[in-house]
Each structure stands twice: as structure tokens, then as C-alpha cells.
Amino acid sequence: MSDDGRTGNLVGALVIALGDALRVDLETASGRGISACAALATALAYPGESVDALRRTLGLSAAGATRLVDGLQADKLVERRAELEDGRSRAVVLTDAGRKQAKAVLAARRAVLARALAPLSKRERGELARMLNVMxxxxxxxxxxxDRICRLCDVSRCPQDNCPVELAALRAERA
Incomplete structure (x- = not known):
């Protein structure tokens, strides 16, 4: 039975609604733009990533990533440290204040998602989780x-050995 695109339209509306709510609540919680929120969350999940790795994950230009990290460093949320493998590259490491800010970003994210999931029963949440894994x-x-999909993920809630996105990437790397 065809739904004439209604399901796709509903998914599109949900994506927009969640995206807008996440942007507003994360920016409110952190006082920063969504790219800075994603940088903090990514640096929390993957300490010591290079500025270039962060740039690729966030989809920024080299100049944009440098400006973003400069701003976070000026606010004492991150430090740049020499990488062991390549003394020319700089690793981005959260300060204590940066870890606190990243945790606030993730808490705001959890709150938005909890509001969206609240109307669903436990059974419905399980069904939704199975469908989301496939999608x-x-x-x-x-x-x-x-990396781009998971740039704002709370990896403590979705470990890499159970993350459908990570597992798909690993399958693609082996292919």
C-alpha cells in the first residue's frame, strides 16, 4: 500500500523540528553557535583530534575550523597541543571548562530528544530504535x-560497538 510520500514528508518535518529545537536549545545552553557545540561534543568524544580532523567532521573549511578553534581557545575551552606523530599538527584538547561546556551541550541535546520521545511507549521506542538502526x-x-552524522552524539549512550553508523562505516572500510 502506497502512502504517496506522506511518510517521507513526516520524516522531513520531524528532521526540521528536531534540528531547529536542537540548534536553539544547544545554542542557548552554551552561548555558542551549533558548529562550536559540535566541536565541543566531538572533542569530548575523541580527545586529541587534530584541527584538520575536526574540520572534516564539522564540514568546515580549513580557515573556518581554525577560526572556530581560535575562538574556543580564546575562551579557554580548548588547548592546542603538538601531536606525537606529527609535530606540525595540533591536537585539540578540552580544558576543564571545555569539558563542562561540552557536557552542558550534550545535556541540552538529551533534553530535546527526551521531549520528542516522551509520547512514545517503551514498545514504540524499541520499534523506532530498530527502524532508526536500519535507516x-x-x-x-x-x-x-x-563522523559527520555523529558529530553531536553522546557516545556514552551509543557505544561504537553498537552504533549503526559506526558499524556501517566499518563495513564500508572492509569492502
């Missing part, structure tokens, strides 16, 4: 896409 895996053709 997210299908939308993850490679590592770069994986």
Missing part, C-alpha cells in the same frame, strides 16, 4: 559521513 546504516556510506 542510519543505509545513510552511512563511508567514514567521513559516519
Amino acid at each position: 542510519l546504516a543505509a545513510l552511512t556510506p563511508d567514514r567521513q559521513t559516519c
Whole structure:
């Protein structure tokens, strides 16, 4: 039975509603733009990533990533440290204040998502989780896409060995 695009339209509306709510609540919680929120969350999940790795994950230009990290460093939320493998590259490491800010970003994210999921029963949440696993895996053709999709994820709630996006990226790397 065809739904004439209604399901797709509903998914599109949900994406917009969640995206808007996340942007507003994360920016309110942190006082920063969504890219800075994603940078903080990513640096919390993956300490010591290079500025270039952060740039790729956030989808920024080299200059944009440098400006973003400069701003976070000026606010004493991150430090740049020399990487062990390549003395020319700089690793981005959260300060104590940066970790606190990143945790506030993730708490705001959890609150938005909890509001969206609140009307669903436990059974409905389980069904939704199974469907989301399938959909997210299908939308993850490679590592770069994986990192971009998960740039605001709370990896403590979705460990990499159970993350459909991470598992899809690993399958793509082996192919």
C-alpha cells in the first residue's frame, strides 16, 4: 500500500523540528553557535583530534575550523597541543571548562530528544530504535559521513560497538 510520500514528508518535518529545537536549545545552553557545540561534543568524544580532523567532521573549511578553534581557545575551552606523530599538527584538547561546556551541550541535546520521545511507549521506542538502526546504516556510506552524522552524539549512550553508523562505516572500510 502506497502512502504517496506522506511518510517521507513526516520524516522531513520531524528532521526540521528536531534540528531547529536542537540548534536553539544547544545554542542557548552554551552561548555558542551549533558548529562550536559540535566541536565541543566531538572533542569530548575523541580527545586529541587534530584541527584538520575536526574540520572534516564539522564540514568546515580549513580557515573556518581554525577560526572556530581560535575562538574556543580564546575562551579557554580548548588547548592546542603538538601531536606525537606529527609535530606540525595540533591536537585539540578540552580544558576543564571545555569539558563542562561540552557536557552542558550534550545535556541540552538529551533534553530535546527526551521531549520528542516522551509520547512514545517503551514498545514504540524499541520499534523506532530498530527502524532508526536500519535507516542510519543505509545513510552511512563511508567514514567521513559516519563522523559527520555523529558529530553531536553522546557516545556514552551509543557505544561504537553498537552504533549503526559506526558499524556501517566499518563495513564500508572492509569492502
